[in-house]
Amino acid sequence: MRAAARVMALAPDAQRQGVLHRVAAALDTQAERLVEVNAADLAAYDGAGPGRDRLVLTPGRVASMSAALREVAAAPDPLFEVVDRSTRPNGLRVERVRVPLGVIGVVYENRPNVTSDVAGLCVRSGNAAFLRGSASAFGSNRFIVDLWRDALVAEGLPADAVALVADPSHEAAVAFMQLSDVLDCLIPRGGPSLIAAMREHARVPYVLDGDGNCHIFLDASAPVDEAVRIVDNAKTSRPGVCNAVETVLVHRDLAPHVLGALATAMPSVELRVDEVAAQWLPDAPRATEHDFATEFLDLILAVRVVDSLDEAIAHVARYGTGHSEAIVTRDPAHADEWVRRVDAAAVLVNTSTRFVDGGELGLGGEVGISTQKLHARGPMGLRELTCLKWVVRGDGQIR
Numbered sequence: 001m002r003a004a005a006r007v008m009a010l011a012p013d014a015q016r017q018g019v020l021h022r023v024a025a026a027l028d029t030q031a032e033r034l035v036e037v038n039a040a041d042l043a044a045y046d047g048a049g050p051g052r053d054r055l056v057l058t059p060g061r062v063a064s065m066s067a068a069l070r071e072v073a074a075a076p077d078p079l080f081e082v083v084d085r086s087t088r089p090n091g092l093r094v095e096r097v098r099v100p101l102g103v104i105g106v107v108y109e110n111r112p113n114v115t116s117d118v119a120g121l122c123v124r125s126g127n128a129a130f131l132r133g134s135a136s137a138f139g140s141n142r143f144i145v146d147l148w149r150d151a152l153v154a155e156g157l158p159a160d161a162v163a164l165v166a167d168p169s170h171e172a173a174v175a176f177m178q179l180s181d182v183l184d185c186l187i188p189r190g191g192p193s194l195i196a197a198m199r200e201h202a203r204v205p206y207v208l209d210g211d212g213n214c215h216i217f218l219d220a221s222a223p224v225d226e227a228v229r230i231v232d233n234a235k236t237s238r239p240g241v242c243n244a245v246e247t248v249l250v251h252r253d254l255a256p257h258v259l260g261a262l263a264t265a266m267p268s269v270e271l272r273v274d275e276v277a278a279q280w281l282p283d284a285p286r287a288t289e290h291d292f293a294t295e296f297l298d299l300i301l302a303v304r305v306v307d308s309l310d311e312a313i314a315h316v317a318r319y320g321t322g323h324s325e326a327i328v329t330r331d332p333a334h335a336d337e338w339v340r341r342v343d344a345a346a347v348l349v350n351t352s353t354r355f356v357d358g359g360e361l362g363l364g365g366e367v368g369i370s371t372q373k374l375h376a377r378g379p380m381g382l383r384e385l386t387c388l389k390w391v392v393r394g395d396g397q398i399r
Contacts, residue, residue: 001103001182004158005128009100013077015155016124020073022151023116024066030147031062038112038140045136050240050297054110055137065116072120072364078382079126093393098386100126102184105204106367107132107173109190112140117365119148119162125385128161130183132176135168177202187380189368207376209368212242212323213295214353217312217338219329220253226350227258227328228265231301234326234352235269240297242369243324243356247292247302249312255305256280262303269299276305292319309334313341320344322371324356345371345378 008016027034038057045055078098085095104127108114115131122129133141141164148162165176177186177198186206188198198206216234218227234245250258259280263271272287281303291302292315306312316325326348327338335349346356356379358366363381370376376384 001128001130001160001163004160005100005102005184007158008123008128008161009079009102009126011126011157013079015157016077016126017073018155019123019148019151019157020069020120022154023120023147024069024073026147026151027062027066027069027116031059034062034140034143035059037143041112041137041139047136051110051136053238053240055112055140057112057140061113065113068117068359068365069120071359072124072382075124075364075382077124078386081383083388090397091395092397095391095393096388097391098383099389101385101387103128103130103182104367104385105130105132105176105179105183105186107176107186107188107190107194107198109134109194110137111189112137112144114189115141115144115164116148118367119145121365121367121380121382121385123148123152123161125382127385128163130163130165130176130179132165132173133168138168173197174201177204177206180204187368207368207370207380208372209242210323210371211295211321212244212369212371213247213293213319213321214243214245214324214326215247215249215312215316215320216245216326216328216353217249217306217309217316218251218254218258219309219312219327219331219334220251221330221334222251222254222258222328223330224254224258224261227254228261230326230328230350230352231262232265234354235301236266236299237352237354239299241354242295243353244297245301245326245353246294246296247304247315247319249315250277250303250305251312252276252305252307259303266301269301271301271303273303274305277303295321309337313338316342316344323369324348324353326351326353345369 081098083096104122106118119129145164149159152159180203183204186204188194189209271284272291273281273284274287287302322344324346325342325344339347358379358381366379369379
């Protein structure tokens with residue numbers, strides 16, 4: 001795969017774009033067949049809830065996959081972009097330019113759409129993609145990877161620029177994490193057990209796509225209708241994803257007006273409330289310390305009443321996972337405080353946490369959402385799949 005990565009790094013952008021357009025067209029024409037293959041994966045899957053939802057491919061989801069590829073193909077080429085340049089006093093001309101990382105390994109669970117998204121971002125950024133999906137999605141993943149390999153060959157590029165690990169066992173996953181002679185960067189997309197395995201076994205530099213214990217703080221000045229609409233979207237539009245809200249913090253002054261409205265607007269959501277919120281939601285189960293620390297990935301929402309912005313920020317600092325944190329407020333000073341003081345990959349003001357997504361933020365797609373600080377943070381698109389090379393040009397200068 002390293003040989004394939006070297007070819008991809010030097011491939012003209014027209015070739016790389018051409019691969020994405022070919023796969024997008026193939027997804028459109030073969031969507032019905034892909035959905036049939038996916039149905040076989042679903043029939044063999046014995047799980048339910050968020051895991052099953054992630055595994056499902058519908059015609060609409062396949063159409064979204066092809067649309068994402070076309071968007072990534074239309075984005076500016078990140079390779080050899082000059083990040084900055086300067087001239088030293090001795091006349092040396094110094095630049096930093098973007099170059100590919102090399103071979104990017106991605107470990108992920110269910111989510112066959114990730115197969116296409118990751119391959120598209122890696123190919124367009126001049127990298128090779130080595131993918132290790134789960135056994136539950138193997139048929140779907142293999143079908144999608146075959147489309148990529150055919151498209152690469154049709155564009156005169158090596159098929160091995162996109163490859164799938166044939167063995168989906170746990171032992172193979174551990175071995176994959178230790179391929180330091182093959183992989184340049186490793187990205188896990190999965191739950192706590194996968195992240196723990198990565199930390200224990202990986203011998204390759206990795207970027208953690210970690211938990212999303214996301215919060216929304218409803219400030220005292222938040223309009224009730226807007227607050228309810230935002231929370232409802234952040235919780236119910238797709239509860240099994242990492243940018244879904246898991247805890248709502250409500251200012252005490254707003255609580256009498258908004259808590260009942262939240263319960264009415266989201267009848268399918270189990271609200272787990274603290275003792276203060278129970279004054280207005282007496283029939284709701286009480287939230288525990290564990291609830292505030294949990295990424296539910298389900299129609300469950302923890303609720304806590306706080307006395308101030310400072311208390312809300314302190315709660316996020318204690319329980320947050322550095323993913324996405326939102327405030328709903330009409331106080332510009334409080335919005336600015338939230339933006340400055342909350343430590344997360346993304347902070348939001350008066351909008352849903354569900355917007356923290358590569359496609360929604362204009363990246364076309366994402367390999368994952370990094371919750372760490374080196375080398376990438378937040379949604380990882382094309383630029384985040386590159387590193388910087390120093391270029392120094394002289395006229396015979398010596399030191």
